[in-house]
Each structure stands twice: as structure tokens, then as C-alpha cells.
Amino acid sequence: MIYTCTMAPSVDYTTFLASFQTGELNRANAVNYYPGGKGINVSRVLQQFNIPSTALGFVGGFTGEFITQKLQEEGIQTDFIQTNETTRINVKVAAKSATELNGPAPRISEKQQQELLERVQHFKTQDWLILAGSIPSTISTTFLEEMVKTCEQLGVRLAVDTSGQPLQQLMTMTPYFVKPNEHELGELFNTKITTVDEVIYYGKQLVEKGIQHVIVSLGAKGAIYLSHDCIAVADPLQGEVMNTVGAGDSMVAAFIAQMTAEASKVDAFRYAVAAGSATAFSNDLCDRQLVEKLAQDVCVNIYTDRM
Numbered sequence: 094m095i096y097t098c099t100m101a102p103s104v105d106y107t108t109f110l111a112s113f114q115t116g117e118l119n120r121a122n123a124v125n126y127y128p129g130g131k132g133i134n135v136s137r138v139l140q141q142f143n144i145p146s147t148a149l150g151f152v153g154g155f156t157g158e159f160i161t162q163k164l165q166e167e168g169i170q171t172d173f174i175q176t177n178e179t180t181r182i183n184v185k186v187a188a189k190s191a192t193e194l195n196g197p198a199p200r201i202s203e204k205q206q207q208e209l210l211e212r213v214q215h216f217k218t219q220d221w222l223i224l225a226g227s228i229p230s231t232i233s234t235t236f237l238e239e240m241v242k243t244c245e246q247l248g249v250r251l252a253v254d255t256s257g258q259p260l261q262q263l264m265t266m267t268p269y270f271v272k273p274n275e276h277e278l279g280e281l282f283n284t285k286i287t288t289v290d291e292v293i294y295y296g297k298q299l300v301e302k303g304i305q306h307v308i309v310s311l312g313a314k315g316a317i318y319l320s321h322d323c324i325a326v327a328d329p330l331q332g333e334v335m336n337t338v339g340a341g342d343s344m345v346a347a348f349i350a351q352m353t354a355e356a357s358k359v360d361a362f363r364y365a366v367a368a369g370s371a372t373a374f375s376n377d378l379c380d381r382q383l384v385e386k387l388a389q390d391v392c393v394n395i396y397t398d399r400m
């Protein structure tokens with residue numbers, strides 16, 4: 094089973110405008126709202142590939158109910174822990190450039206953390222846990238340590254897509270797969286990363302720690318994959334950008350979908366890049382048909398000798 098864990102889910106309220114000006118009244122041409130948060134997006138894209146997953150995390154209030162109901166309507170199993178706080182609404186402005194306003198993560202009590210740990214303790218060997226999105230500041234470092242240790246002991250493959258201090262902490266352990274974007278990678282090494290060579294230099298350091306698969310996403314500039322025996326650089330795909338929210342999550346989902354279907358890692362990476370762009374070229378997350386189509390166009394340059 095694939096479990097996604099979103100500790101700070103959201104309802105993503107996206108507004109589409111021709112132009113956006115701060116300090117002015119802006120009227121949207123269209124809006125949409127979908128269940129959001131990185132792990133939840135991963136579950137929604139996996140479902141596009143007919144891969145079942147269970148969405149874990151913390152939800153509360155009317156927005157929490159909306160998320161649970163929408164996921165269930167899409168056929169995604171949920172096993173959320175209820176919080177007293179109403180789940181945040183993240184506002185996205187899709188205009189000439191994208192602006193995002195993400196609410197704070199919920200406060201999670203020790204009891205609620207324990208409940209989550211108990212769920213992880215029931216996972217089986219070869220299961221996946223995708224820990225994605227903001228990790229609330231109330232989540233203790235000991236809890237994260239125990240969660241990673243439990244995954245290691247059970248033989249669960251841990252994928253990580255988060256940022257800030259929790260990412261720093263998780264990188265001192267050895268997840269199976271990690272997908273930072275270039276800013277998050279820079280943050281990890283306390284530097285600013287701008288060139289492909291820099292991405293490769295720092296990405297390799299993650300691989301040397303024992304992380305099996307590293308994808309560094311570069312937004313409109315494409316992405317780079319690194320493992321112990323391969324570096325692959327994907328050129329960006331061109332298209333009409335509609336809404337980039339969830340592009341990174343789509344990438345994570347497509348990579349895992351392909352890995353579970355026993356595709357080669359380079360093919361899995363190719364699909365990951367296609368899925369990221371397919372989402373960027375869509376109003377909601379990508380659909381499978383577009384991913385399959387774009388996957389044919391992704392140009393990947395492989396450098397096995399740069400490790």
C-alpha cells in the first residue's frame with residue numbers, strides 16, 4: 094500500500110485573473126477549489142494512474158470534511174486524524190505570475206502524533222510512506238525520528254517532500270526518495286543554487302548519504318535526477334502555463350507510480366517531468382492522458398559518468 098501523509102492539508106482556492114495588483118480590488122474570471130496539501134495531491138495523481146493509496150494526516154472543521162469527502166468521491170481511501178482546528182484554506186492567484194498565500198499548519202498534540210505513529214507501526218514491508226508538505230512546528234523532532242526509525246525497521250520506503258528545519262532533520266536520516274526544488278536544496282546546504290552543476294554537486298551529496306533516488310525540480314527549467322549510478326537532466330517542456338500549484342507533487346506521484354510498475358528509474362523520471370508539466374498546463378492537477386502524451390516529448394540527457 095502507498096500511504097501519503099499530509100500533516101498540514103489545505104483547501105486550495107485558486108483564482109484565475111488576467112492581471113493582479115496588490116492593494117487593489119481584483120476580480121477573478123474563474124475560481125476553483127480542490128483538496129490540497131502535498132501528500133493529498135500525490136494521492137490524487139496516483140489515483141489518475143489507478144494506483145490506490147491511503148491519505149493520512151490531520152484534518153478538522155468544515156474544510157477538513159470537504160477534503161475527506163472529495164477524496165472519497167475520487168475513490169481515495171482516507172484515514173485522517175481529527176484536529177480541533179479548522180483546516181487552512183490556501184489562496185492561489187493564477188495571473189501573469191503566480192502568487193500563493195498559504196495558511197499556517199495546525200497545532201498537533203502529542204496524543205495526535207502518537208495516533209499517527211500507531212498507524213505507521215501497522216505498515217508492511219514494501220509499503221510506501223510519502224511524507225509531504227509543511228510539518229507543523231508542534232511536531233517534535235523525536236516524533237520524526239521515531240517515524241523514520243519505524244519505517245526503516247518495517248522496510249517501508251519513505252519519500253520526503255518538505256522544507257525548512259524538518260527537511261534538514263530528515264536529511265540526517267536516510268529516506269528512500271527525496272524531491273527538493275532548487276530553493277529547498279539550496280536551503281539544505283545554506284547556499285543559493287543557480288546552475289545545473291551546482292544542483293548536481295549538492296544533489297550528489299544527498300545520494301552519498303544513502304538516499305536512493307533524488308529528484309531536484311527546477312520549475313520551468315526542468316528537473317535533474319540523481320542516484321548512485323546515474324545522473325539525468327530533463328529539458329523543460331513548453332506549453333501554456335495555467336496553474337503550477339501541485340506540479341512538484343504530480344512529479345512525486347508519477348515517479349512513484351512508475352517505480353511501483355517496475356519501470357526503469359530513467360523512465361520513471363521521464364514520467365515525473367511530464368506529470369509536473371501536465372499539471373502546470375492544467376487548471377487542476379494533471380490527468381493521465383496528458384501525462385502519457387507529454388512523456389513522449391521529454392528529452393532526458395543521461396550522464397552515468399558524472400557520479
Ligand SMILES: Nc1ncnc2c1ncn2[C@@H]1O[C@H](COP(=O)(O)OP(=O)(O)O)[C@@H](O)[C@H]1O
Pocket residue numbers: 274275309310311312313314315316329330331332334337339340341342344365366367368369370373
Ligand atoms: N512553468 C512550467 N512549465 C513547464 N513545466 C513546469 C513548469 N513549472 C513546473 N513544471 C514542471 O513541474 C516540475 C515541478 O515543478 P516545481 O515548481 O519545480 O516544483 P515545486 O512545486 O515542488 O516547487 C518541474 O520540474 C517541471 O517539470
Ligand SMILES: O=P(O)(O)OC[C@H]1O[C@](O)(COP(=O)(O)O)[C@@H](O)[C@@H]1O
Pocket residue numbers: 101103105128129130131132134183195225226227228337338339340341342343
Ligand atoms: O505545506 P505547504 O508547504 O504550505 O504547501 C501546501 C501547498 O502546496 C501544494 O501542495 C502544492 O505544492 P507544489 O506546488 O509544491 O506541488 C498545495 O496544494 C498546497 O496549498
